Amino acid sequence: MATLGIDLGGTFARAAVVDAAGKMLASAKVALDERSPTGVVETIAQAASAAVKSAGVVVGGCGVGAAAQIHKDSGVLSVAPNLGWRNVPLGQLLTDRLGQKVKVVNDLSAAAWGELHAGAGRGAQDLLVVFVGSGVGSAIIAGGQLLDGAGGVAGELGHIKVVPDGRRCGCGEQGCLEAYAGGHNLIAQARELLAAGSSPALAELVGNDATKLTPVTLEQAAEAGDAAAREVYERAARFLALAVANQVTVLNPARLILGGGVLNHCPGMRRRVLDGVRAWASQTSREGLLIADAELGDDSGLIGAALLAA
Amino acid sequence: MATLGIDLGGTFARAAVVDAAGKMLASAKVALDERSPTGVVETIAQAASAAVKSAGVVVGGCGVGAAAQIHKDSGVLSVAPNLGWRNVPLGQLLTDRLGQKVKVVNDLSAAAWGELHAGAGRGAQDLLVVFVGSGVGSAIIAGGQLLDGAGGVAGELGHIKVVPDGRRCGCGEQGCLEAYAGGHNLIAQARELLAAGSSPALAELVGNDATKLTPVTLEQAAEAGDAAAREVYERAARFLALAVANQVTVLNPARLILGGGVLNHCPGMRRRVLDGVRAWASQTSREGLLIADAELGDDSGLIGAALLAA
Numbered sequence: 001m002a003t004l005g006i007d008l009g010g011t012f013a014r015a016a017v018v019d020a021a022g023k024m025l026a027s028a029k030v031a032l033d034e035r036s037p038t039g040v041v042e043t044i045a046q047a048a049s050a051a052v053k054s055a056g057v058v059v060g061g062c063g064v065g066a067a068a069q070i071h072k073d074s075g076v077l078s079v080a081p082n083l084g085w086r087n088v089p090l091g092q093l094l095t096d097r098l099g100q101k102v103k104v105v106n107d108l109s110a111a112a113w114g115e116l117h118a119g120a121g122r123g124a125q126d127l128l129v130v131f132v133g134s135g136v137g138s139a140i141i142a143g144g145q146l147l148d149g150a151g152g153v154a155g156e157l158g159h160i161k162v163v164p165d166g167r168r169c170g171c172g173e174q175g176c177l178e179a180y181a182g183g184h185n186l187i188a189q190a191r192e193l194l195a196a197g198s199s200p201a202l203a204e205l206v207g208n209d210a211t212k213l214t215p216v217t218l219e220q221a222a223e224a225g226d227a228a229a230r231e232v233y234e235r236a237a238r239f240l241a242l243a244v245a246n247q248v249t250v251l252n253p254a255r256l257i258l259g260g261g262v263l264n265h266c267p268g269m270r271r272r273v274l275d276g277v278r279a280w281a282s283q284t285s286r287e288g289l290l291i292a293d294a295e296l297g298d299d300s301g302l303i304g305a306a307l308l309a310a
Numbered sequence: 311m312a313t314l315g316i317d318l319g320g321t322f323a324r325a326a327v328v329d330a331a332g333k334m335l336a337s338a339k340v341a342l343d344e345r346s347p348t349g350v351v352e353t354i355a356q357a358a359s360a361a362v363k364s365a366g367v368v369v370g371g372c373g374v375g376a377a378a379q380i381h382k383d384s385g386v387l388s389v390a391p392n393l394g395w396r397n398v399p400l401g402q403l404l405t406d407r408l409g410q411k412v413k414v415v416n417d418l419s420a421a422a423w424g425e426l427h428a429g430a431g432r433g434a435q436d437l438l439v440v441f442v443g444s445g446v447g448s449a450i451i452a453g454g455q456l457l458d459g460a461g462g463v464a465g466e467l468g469h470i471k472v473v474p475d476g477r478r479c480g481c482g483e484q485g486c487l488e489a490y491a492g493g494h495n496l497i498a499q500a501r502e503l504l505a506a507g508s509s510p511a512l513a514e515l516v517g518n519d520a521t522k523l524t525p526v527t528l529e530q531a532a533e534a535g536d537a538a539a540r541e542v543y544e545r546a547a548r549f550l551a552l553a554v555a556n557q558v559t560v561l562n563p564a565r566l567i568l569g570g571g572v573l574n575h576c577p578g579m580r581r582r583v584l585d586g587v588r589a590w591a592s593q594t595s596r597e598g599l600l601i602a603d604a605e606l607g608d609d610s611g612l613i614g615a616a617l618l619a620a
Contacts, residue, residue: 069594078594126460138560142459147452149562150436151597154452159592160556173592246470247560250448252459282469282483284379284388287461 002055004048004062004100005306007107008090010082013040015047016299017055018306022118024299026054037088045097062100063309064090065110065301072152075104081170103309107301108155109146111259111294112139114304119295120257128253129294130157130244131260132269135170136178140251157247158182162239181240183262186215189232201226219266237269241276248281248289259294312365314358314372314410315616317417318400320392323350325357326609327365328616332428334609336364347398351407358408372410373619374400375420375611382462385414391480413619417611418465419456421569421604422449424614429605430567438563439604440467440554441570442579445480446488450561467557468492472549487553491546493572496525499542511536529576547579551586558591558599569604 002025007014009032016027028050030043044064052059068080075091077083094102105113112129115121121129127141136158140147147154158178159171166175170184179185190213193199194206201221206212221229248256256277263270274291281289294300312335317324319342326337338360340353354374362369378390385401387393404412415423422439425431431439437451446468450457457464468488469481476485480494489495500523503509504516511531516522531539558566566587573580584601591599604610 142452142457143455145453150564151562151594153594154560154562156559156592160559161552161590164590242471249466249470250464250557252461252464254460280471280474282466284461284463
């Protein structure tokens with residue numbers, strides 16, 4: 001039977017009806033105008049209703065992937081930074097509103113599940129999925145099962161410490177990988193260079209307009225040989241590549257799946273991760289390892305959430 | 311029904327008959343005089359026979375924990391450095407010799423399984439077990455199952471890279487955690503200090519006799535304020551603590567279980583690991599985390615191997 005998948009981001013809710021093979025039959029996207037839990041639940045219901053109507057099939061069950069820390073089993077969002085939520089029982093609220101059994105998971109877990117069953121992970125049992133977009137996230141599939149950890153927060157690769165007492169991270173702690181290599185923080189570091197006047201190449205690329213800075217402009221400035229840009233960029237790339245390589249050593253996945261805006265749009269960063277895994281992951285963990293790009297793009301979380309509910 | 315557990319080290323084979331609750335009914339230990347596969351199989355059979363005879367019960371199944379990389383499912387030891395073996399089908403050889411179904415796993419996996427069912431992990435489903443002895447090893451239990459990885463070599467925490475292109479490790483690669491923080495390498499680094507004449511405290515502690523160097527003497531010299539000893543020791547402790555903290559962040563275990571000679575006998579090293587986890591593991595991964603010492607000591611692998619065969 002088809003199921004409903006929901007992707008709850010910071011600005012939109014997307015809904016899709018997905019068949020048992022992971023094929024999207026219909027989808028809908030609605031902006032989150034009202035960010036109260038009740039408002040968001042209504043927006044999700046609206047998107048869900050539109051998708052179900054377009055698909056014209058009966059759905060049995062609903063899965064939600066949310067950019068949040070999820071309390072295992074209960075479907076409570078402990079912390080959802082994009083929405084400014086703490087301890088919102090989204091699973092229960094949606095169950096009541098939709099009249100469906102609802103399963104809520106972290107967006108990366110949903111994406112990994114989607115890639116496992118309908119994307120670059122098909123046929124494998126052990127995956128490490130690393131997404132570098134505005135943040136850095138990962139999800140682990142071991143023996144065909146999501147590794148969610150005792151509290152449901154496993155996979156937080158972005159929050160391993162790479163420089164104890166280093167840069168302040170959005171999570172409130174210091175020295176996290178994400179504080180150096182996440183897209184938001186690549187831009188923040190580029191902005192610091194621009195403000196300090198220390199990167200001529202970067203200033204020229206964006207015409208001294210800080211709002212035009214992106215991870216791509218930072219990569220371009222670094223690759224043009226600009227010393228300051230290069231230092232920030234290479235440090236980020238090195239931390240990211242080493243972290244991914246070390247997780248390959250510890251987890252020995254069959255496939256490493258890479259995705260997210262930074263890895264998709266910064267070919268140099270992606271290449272450094274591949275080179276790092278080849279150089280630094282233990283030889284035995286690399287035997288038979290396949291490295292692949294995520295195949296489902298923005299739909300991986302939507303499809304994965306639906307399949308988790310199947 | 312009771313099962314047989316085998317602990318295959320580099321110098322001894324131990325065998326124990328273990329009941330379903332993880333209680334050792336009898337055990338035997340035989341020195342490995344002959345290190346050929348046939349010789350080792352005979353030694354194991356001798357130890358097994360003695361243990362079974364003492365226990366006076368019928369056993370159904372045999373588990374082996376070996377200090378080796380094991381090919382998943384087949385029971386082939388791909389690399390067993392202590393025995394100088396490559397690609398030895400120990401599982402099959404023992405099955406033929408003992409007339410029992412035999413399961414072969416890595417020694418750390420066996421120890422983790424023992425701690426899970428009969429030691430410090432009882433009642434938990436998600437464990438990270440870290441042993442620092444002559445080497446550095448770990449094993450991961452997720453959702454009550456051993457995480458062994460696609461090739462059966464997951465958990466090789468000792469071989470994550472902490473200094474790309476750093477110290478040469480016994481595994482043949484460079485910059486591994488074990489090359490700095492494993493017991494053999496702590497001694498090797500202390501020996502280098504002694505040879506260079508750069509650590510007066512260390513020289514005094516062992517009367518300039520390099521054969522008396524241990525991880526404990528290095529810790530003592532460091533804690534006495536000796537600058538050179540302190541540098542080597544604190545670097546090792548910091549790498550180890552950061553690596554363990556980062557694995558807690560990624561895996562979100564319910565319990566972190568610590569064991570092995572270095573952590574058992576060097577209280578300062580153990581304290582630095584505990585402090586590091588508290589300081590550097592992400593706050594959410596630390597919520598509800600219990601840190602405990604391995605309870606079964608040298609028997610964890612023996613008991614775990616037997617229980618894996620049950």
